[in-house]
Amino acid sequence: MPTLKTLVVDDEPGIRLGIRRILSKYVANLPDMEEEVEFDVDLAENAEDALEKINVHRPDLLILDYKLPSMSGLELLEKVRTADHEMVTIMITAYASLNTAVSAIKRGAFDFLAKPFEPDDLRKTVFKAIQNLFLARQIRQLEQEKKQVRFQFISVLGHELKAPINAIEGYLNIMEERVAGNDISAYEEMIRRSLLRIQGMRKMIADLLDLTRLESGQKKREISQQNIVKIAKNAIETVQPSADKRSIKINLSADEPVLMQCDPGEIEIVFNNLLTNAVKYNKDNGSVDFDIHRENEQIIITVSDTGIGMTEEECKRLFQEFGRIKNPKTREIPGSGLGLSILKKIADLYDGCIKVESQPDVGSTFTVTLRSAE
């Protein structure tokens, strides 16, 4: 059970001890947060004593008398407000005027309690105050976690962008120093690899922009009724040239039409991603089976290839950002490691999911299940 460090500041011993007696026996039950909170109560009889205790013990809850001998409660509040820790304050006052209440709250008090008060008034006020405190802390923790995820993403991104630059720089250094002689043909492989790394980097930047747009929610979604088979045919046309180059056949089988409430741009990204992968990771003379059909409320999209496939372990890593599978079979295939993260984000927008089944050297099947957008 969490214990809340509480400091009661009042020059009247009766009030100090009274509050301590009440709170020591009180267990606050915060149902929303599934927490029961106990109070560990410390006392101070003047502002100086209070300031020192606040600095040393950093209480969570401060119950402060408005009128103290050498410094008013308001002045004290002003001083501790500059401190950087999270504390919730309840002001006690005998002069329960609106003015004092307002100035106390302006200076950072959460609530005030008018003297004389009943134990139950105290408990109620304290309950509200700590509920607020816990909520604020939870929100802060969530923000912290979000920042952490962001930070991790950026540091991986930095690495992923640095790797191709290092490689290209290495090749250029070799060429500058004419390490392999003066004949340009000796450098053909290096030039080819450099261009490939640049291509990969460009793809990564494009995917990154897609991902940022999706995440920020800045791009307005334009939902309308679409026949997604038409979008599928466009996507096939886009990848057809690279499929033809390697004699890969793309077979579409779909009930016509398959109607869906969606943003056509998003569905196009899904189809393009799935088809590009199915061609990229295929073998020459292979094939891609692209199937779209409706099952009740769900639209099921399946893309199977006859490509290099993946091991079970590789499948598990697949959906991590930058979780690109690195092996001799994939090294000549440019990719950003973000494509499937993008797919997953879009599938989430359609209450959907994405699954993969794969066998090394046989091929992979990606199944995306979507529902119409609201």
Added chain:
Amino acid sequence: MNKEPKTILVVDDDIDFLIQTETVLKAQGFNVVKAESQSEAEELLKKIQPDLAILDLMMEHFDGGFALAYHIKKINPDLPVIICSAVTSETGMKFDASTKEERSWIKADLFLSKPIRHEQLLREIKRLLGLD
């Protein structure tokens, strides 16, 4: 180099590092044998006897280079081994093979941080092979 060329084994899952290192070493008259993974290198070592090995630290397993270095030193304790890695520049984690204690668990003669300068690599190779 005047005598018969020395053979250097280079193991890295980064194909660009392999190509670049091979180019630089070949220009200096070395024989170069490349492997893209720990397992490929282990297979190669059954067939060939390199004079020096350059290993990447993180391959399919995050400490593949250490494991491979251990394997090599078991076959031939006198074979000079250089481990290269970008971990230092990426994580700040530092490795060194300059003290006896470090060499007792890192079975390598030298630890180099990527990116590696070619002159430095050549200098170290010549030193380890006694070619100066």
